[in-house]
Amino acid sequence: MMWLNILKAFLMGGFICLLGQILINLTHLTNGKILVTFLIAGAILQAFNLYQPLIDTFGAGASVPISGFGCSLVNGAVEGARAEGVFGAIKGGLEACAPGIATAIIFGYVNALIFSPRTKKK
């Protein structure tokens, strides 16, 4: 059972990254634009309640890519809106994603203090 979950996650995660690579190959978008594009794609899919079924089926295959981040933003905002109205809608998105962003900030800060920039070798 566990191996099946891992295989499903591998296939879906690989597929989403493959889509991204095709997009890069065709348009030469930079990393930041790719991240934003997939985030918004995930958010809009979830607006029509299409992304959560993917997460339910493929697990980490759909939740680990940045589109899963967009999905959880929308989920948080919509849940907040249902519970507390306008202020919930404003609060909910960031609340849902705060752990990931905060971890990135904390570990980023610590790593930046420890390590110094490397010269890029060709």
Add this chain to the structure above:
Amino acid sequence: MDKKTEASNLSVKEIQEKSKIKSYKNDVKKTLYMDYVFEQSPKSSHWKNMFWAFLIGGLICSIGQVIIDLFVQGGVETKQASMYTSCILVAVAACATGLGIYDKLGRFAGAGSTIPITGFSNAVVAPAIEFKSEGMIYGLAAKMFNVAGPVVVNGVFVSTIIALIYLIFGV
């Protein structure tokens, strides 16, 4: 020194002339510089890129799935487990960026290392390390969200708009 400057002057003139000829011939504004860029930029086949993106992206997601399954076995709810997992992946990727491992991975994995949540973490940590020399506040802290800032801004904006639309139409 004189010879060098002469040579560089000559080459600049040559380049200008050649680019003129080229643009005239092809009727396209294609300068010699662009030719040079295309020559120098590494040629990698699309199929190879796509293969590596699929493999590495899939591997990162399956590592995530292993961590989720371990949490679920330990009695954590699936939703919570997936949140903890993204935190762990972000933390690991931040350390891998600091050690310079993630950069090497990204060179051949392309989108396979960008699109998973680890790519977001890399986008936060890499500029933070790079711009440390410009000071703690305007260097490290400000540049940290150079790439990740747009992601957060767009995400919050779009998700709030969607939630407000849900609210207005009462779905």
